[in-house]
Amino acid sequence: MVDRPRVMLVEDDADLAQATAETLESAGFVVEAHASAAPALAALGPDWPGVVLSDLRMPGMSGLDMLDRARVVAPAVPFIVITGHGDVAAAIRAMRAGAHDFLEKPCDPDLLIDILRRAVEMRRLQLENAALRQRLASSVLPTDRLLGRSPVMQDLRRRVAALAGLRVDLLIAGESGTGKELVARCLHDMSARREGPFVALNCGALTEADVDRELFGVAGEHPGRIASAQGGTLYLDELESMPDALQVRLLRVLEAREITPLGGPARAVDLRILGSVKADPAALIAEGRLRADLYHRFNAGALKLPPLREREGDALLLIGHFADEAAARHNLPKPVLSPTLRRQAEYHHWPGNVREARNLAERLVIGLEPSFAPIGGAAPVPVESYDRAMESFENRLLQAALLQTGGRKAEAAELLGIPRKRLYLRLRQHGLA
Structure with a gap:
């Protein structure tokens, strides 16, 4: 019934x-x-x-x-x-x-x-979903969710297991799509606070006023995410997007373990705070987007997540895993990866990381043409022979040099670092002389 x-x-x-x-x-x-x-x-x-x-x-x-x-x-x-x-x-x-x-x-x-x-x-x-997560949690270790056979992923699983039980706040650094929230959930699920709530907030998706209200709360109106994470773990994504004034307030929470909601008195809080950033923390500090004192307060145990391009052999493993999941979800057969697609996956730069691999697997299962995300948002390069590709590149390079020097060939040769005679020969070869 x-x-x-x-x-x-x-x-x-x-x-x-x-x-x-x-x-x-x-x-x-x-x-x-x-x-x-x-x-x-x-x-x-x-x-x-x-x-x-x-x-x-x-x-x-x-x-x-x-x-x-x-x-x-x-x-x-x-x-x-x-x-x-x-x-x-x-x-x-x-x-x-x-x-x-x-x-x-x-x-x-x-x-x-x-x-x-x-x-x-x-x-x-x-x-x-909660029941499914509970069954999975009882049958496998939380770190088993961090898929990958590459040495860098094996090392990451060891570090997560070692840091999970420590009473320290941690900073997780990694590119978009590398699994920062998944690592944060593993740290929570393997800690003494696993019976408490796991509360997440993406600081980059809110305005300064919204982050203030969502994080610290408003007396009589909204408890705030810090209070909601009492006894558990608070995960703050994209800390570098948090305004400097709020970074200062967060630093006080980390140090004093108390919050002051808008319009209310200060009160003590008991929670673990995990933060994440999408770039190298040192670079963010140099750019003024991350406070050095906040970084060092977290840095008792910083975790850097490897991008997929540095995880040798893991791309195909992930595509296969996500394809299994998608096939079961859509009640469709699992696709067979062609040799061409396998080679493309092995040599692809994976700018979207694990998230990109998941999306590609989903497209394969539902019958759409697989596509690989271009690096840096550039247009995909058509497949052509090596000689033809190099000829096209040289043509564009010569035109760019002439455009930059206003058509003055001597200056173009100097800009390219080649003798003038060689420049003239290459221009005639491409019909640009």
């Missing part, structure tokens, strides 16, 4: 609560109703299998206050709020605080049921 979808209804108006419950039960939902926020929160936990549907305007603890607390005790449970007609400001505050969606009173029954069904399906997938 399939479990019926569950909804926790929080509504202080008894008549409205009864009418809403009857509507939802007739649509197949199991409704757990509460007249106030406190008992609802007491029944809520990280593994609660349904969604929350709550009024915002309630006596005692408001729906917004309940939302803030629910984000801490059950961060993955979808929270849908009901606002009074025209109360747009409250709805915006709720969405910024992490609400899944909002509805205006009076709620259209069909719209309410549609939104709840979508939220319940999202919650079902969350729980399925």
Whole structure:
């Protein structure tokens, strides 16, 4: 028998609560109703299998206050709020605080049921993925997720295992697509904090004001990611994108283990902080994008992730692994890699790293033409013979030299570092004389 979808209804108006419950039960939902926020929160936990549907305007603890607390005790449970007609400001505050969606009173029954069904399906997938991760975690070591047979990957697995149990904050450095968040999750899952939450924030995807609010929180409105990671691990991606003033505040958190949310008092926090950057930390410091004191505070154990081009033999292994996953997900046969494709993979520079290998495998499985990302965003070079390619290159080089010198051949020869006679011969060869 399939479990019926569950909804926790929080509504202080008894008549409205009864009418809403009857509507939802007739649509197949199991409704757990509460007249106030406190008992609802007491029944809520990280593994609660349904969604929350709550009024915002309630006596005692408001729906917004309940939302803030629910984000801490059950961060993955979808929270849908009901606002009074025209109360747009409250709805915006709720969405910024992490609400899944909002509805205006009076709620259209069909719209309410549609939104709840979508939220319940999202919650079902969350729980399925969590169960799958738990089964995988119990059957293999977390470091086994770091795929690769190359010596640099074997060394990385050893370093992750050695650093995971230490009570230190770490900085992870690596190009885009090298698996920085995956390494951070391995460090969390192998640490004493593995029972606590793993909270991630991409600093490069938010404005300065948003990073401030999301990281440190706002008293009475939003707890912030640092508070939400209490007892667990906070992972901050693209630290180099964080403004200098916020880097200073983060340094204080690392040193004093306390935060001061906007409009509230300082309070102690207990968590591990992992940061990551997309370039060499020394270069970022020289460019003024990463504070040296923040880097050295992390540098008790810095991890540098190798790009895929330095992982000899791993590209084909990864393509095969991701192709297996994609074939199972789409219920399609696993593709056979042609000798030409294998050679291309072996010699490719892999500017997109592991993420690029995953995308290529996905294209192979679903029947699209495989494509290799060009280096630095340049147009792909057509396949042609060596002699023809060199001739084309020389032609472009000669034209560029003449353009730069305004057609003055003596200066062009000097710019190219060749005798004038040789330049004249090559120009005649290409019809440029």
